[in-house]
Amino acid sequence: MPFRASRASKRRPWSSPALAVLLAAWMACGAQQASAATPGAEDLKLDRITLSGNHNAYEKATYGRLTDGLDAGSGLLEVDVYTDPVSGWVVSHSNPVSSDSNCTRKNIFGKQVRNGDLADCLTDMRRWSEAHPGHDPVYVKLEMKWGFYGRSDMAPEDLDRLIANRLGSSRVFKPVDLTGSAYSDVDAAARAGAWPTLAQARGKFLFYVWPGTVEGKVFEDNVPTDVEYGRHVRDRAAAGRLPEVMAWPATRSLSTRAAYETSIAPWFVLFNDSAGTWLNGDPLVYCRSHYLLAATGAQSVAPPGNTDPTPGQRLDYLGERVQPSVMTHDWTGGAGVFAARARSC
Numbered sequence: 001m002p003f004r005a006s007r008a009s010k011r012r013p014w015s016s017p018a019l020a021v022l023l024a025a026w027m028a029c030g031a032q033q034a035s036a037a038t039p040g041a042e043d044l045k046l047d048r049i050t051l052s053g054n055h056n057a058y059e060k061a062t063y064g065r066l067t068d069g070l071d072a073g074s075g076l077l078e079v080d081v082y083t084d085p086v087s088g089w090v091v092s093h094s095n096p097v098s099s100d101s102n103c104t105r106k107n108i109f110g111k112q113v114r115n116g117d118l119a120d121c122l123t124d125m126r127r128w129s130e131a132h133p134g135h136d137p138v139y140v141k142l143e144m145k146w147g148f149y150g151r152s153d154m155a156p157e158d159l160d161r162l163i164a165n166r167l168g169s170s171r172v173f174k175p176v177d178l179t180g181s182a183y184s185d186v187d188a189a190a191r192a193g194a195w196p197t198l199a200q201a202r203g204k205f206l207f208y209v210w211p212g213t214v215e216g217k218v219f220e221d222n223v224p225t226d227v228e229y230g231r232h233v234r235d236r237a238a239a240g241r242l243p244e245v246m247a248w249p250a251t252r253s254l255s256t257r258a259a260y261e262t263s264i265a266p267w268f269v270l271f272n273d274s275a276g277t278w279l280n281g282d283p284l285v286y287c288r289s290h291y292l293l294a295a296t297g298a299q300s301v302a303p304p305g306n307t308d309p310t311p312g313q314r315l316d317y318l319g320e321r322v323q324p325s326v327m328t329h330d331w332t333g334g335a336g337v338f339a340a341r342a343r344s345c
Contacts, residue, residue, distance in 0.1 A: 018073065019136040020198060022340040023049065042199040046137065046173075047190070047290045049198060050319050050341040051075025052327040053139060055296065058091055058101045058121060060114065062332060066103050066121055067128040073338035076139040076294075076326050077125075080212070081118050082146060083154035089118035089162065096145065118142075122166035125205060129171055136340075137173065137201040139326050141272070141294070142247065144225045145212035156209075156232035163207060163246040173204040175233060175267070176242040185237070185266035186248075190290045207247035208270050208294075226251050230264035237267075250294070254285070270294065270325075275301045278322045287323040287345035295322050298329040312336020319343075 023041035053076025056062055057069045069077055082090040084097050091101040103116030103124050116124070129135060148155050163172060175186050177196070183189035211225040223231075229249040236245050250270045251257050257268045271286055272294040279301060286293045295318060302309050303317040312335045318327055319341045331337045 019049075019051075019075075019340045023198070023342055043197050044342065045193065045195040045197055046201050047193070047195040047287075047292060047325065048343045050324055050326065050343045051137075051139065052298065052315055052329060052338055053077060054332065055328045055330055056080065056093065058103060059093060060100075060102045062330075063102055065114075066101070066124050068102075069332070070125075070128050070132075070135075070138065072333055074138075074332075075136065075338065075340070076141060076328055078141040078143065078328060079118065079121055080143045080145050082212075083144070083149040083152065085149065085152040087117070088152075089154065091116065091118050091121055119162060119166050122163060126167045126171065129167075129203060129205070134202045137198070137204050137206060139294075140205050140207045141210055141328070142207060143210045143212050145214055147212060147215040147223070147225050148228055156229050157236075157244070159209070160244055160246040164244075167205065169243075169246065171203060171205055172246050173201060173206045174243065175237075175245050175248060178269075179237075179242065186269045187266035190269040190292075193290050195290065208250045208272070209247050210250055210272060226268075227260065227264065230260065230267050233267045234264050253281075272296065275318055275322070275327070278324065279318070283322040283324070284345045287343060292325040293322070294326050294328065295324040296328045298327040299331065310335065312339065315339070316341075 020041035023044060053074040054062055054069050055078050057074065057077040058066055058079045063069045066077065079091055080093055082092060082096040084090050087097050090096060091099045091103060099115045099117045101116055102114050103121035104112050104114060105116035105120040107113045178186050178189045178194055183194065209225055209229050215225060226249055233245050233249055236242050248270050249268055250272045251268045252273045253271055257265050270292040274297050275295040278295050283293060298315055298318050301314055301318050303313060306313060311331045315327055315336055323343050323345050
């Protein structure tokens with residue numbers, strides 16, 4: 001099987017066609033039947049590619065620096081965010097008032113140190129992207145630990161501005177980049193297969209927001225993240241301001257989407273749930289509908305009959321059974337850990 005292995009502590013030169021090379025090798029190995037009609041890896045659309053990346057990529061125990069994950073080949077960075085009225089966009093696992101992260105910032109002496117906030121994480125991503133033009137697309141999962149907080153200028157539109165200002169709108173694959181002027185919403189565009197090719201998605205980050213584990217337990221005016229951001233996207237689109245939206249609302253499944261108010265449901269085409277849940281469900285319907293599917297906790301699954309599977313074998317099994325767009329896990333290197341796989345259904 002193809003692989004892209006590295007160590008977090010050892011930086012390596014980036015090769016921009018790395019993902020294409022892996023996909024080509026994957027298809028040559030028989031993951032996708034080759035024929036005269038089979039597109040090259042660069043022609044595969046984003047919804048037909050499976051990437052993998054890191055749960056809690058921002059933690060110092062995962063990487064010394066957030067960008068070490070990108071150097072290692074991670075196709076997803078998960079970042080936990082608290083919206084604290086005093087400290088702002090805090091990046092931390094359990095400290096809601098002070099960032100505890102591997103993102104870099106300047107201290108009062110002008111020295112680069114860690115413990116940066118979300119703005120600093122985005123700046124790190126921008127600098128890395130500038131240094132690696134044409135890099136493979138990267139998913140960024142923002143877990144809003146206790147949701148948005150508009151009364152302290154941390155509403156959905158504030159997140160959009162922060163991403164646009166710190167990373168740059170041109171480096172983000174946004175909902176408007178899928179709909180263009182041809183589709184009324186992202187659901188219609190997704191089902192029509194309007195996703196960009198790998199070649200077109202190079203140099204891009206795709207952000208999606210996810211409800212946090214303590215959401216709704218802190219601020220009395222808190223609306224669930226999925227609903228709040230879904231309404232935000234809907235309203236921006238209705239006002240002709242969809243280009244301002246930088247991230248994608250996400251939900252667990254088609255059944256949870258069906259429970260939303262009908263005006264926001266068509267803005268959900270990214271579905272996020274645990275690997276075990278997808279394995280016990282009917283995940284291929286998402287692939288066939290050209291939806292994006294994230295499978296979390298990949299380290300918890302194992303191929304039947306394999307008593308000691310390698311991380312790569314676990315990901316191969318999950319990829320084949322679920323056909324996700326991205327798989328998250330806690331590994332930072334090893335054979336097959338950051339391999340790209342062709343998504344076919």
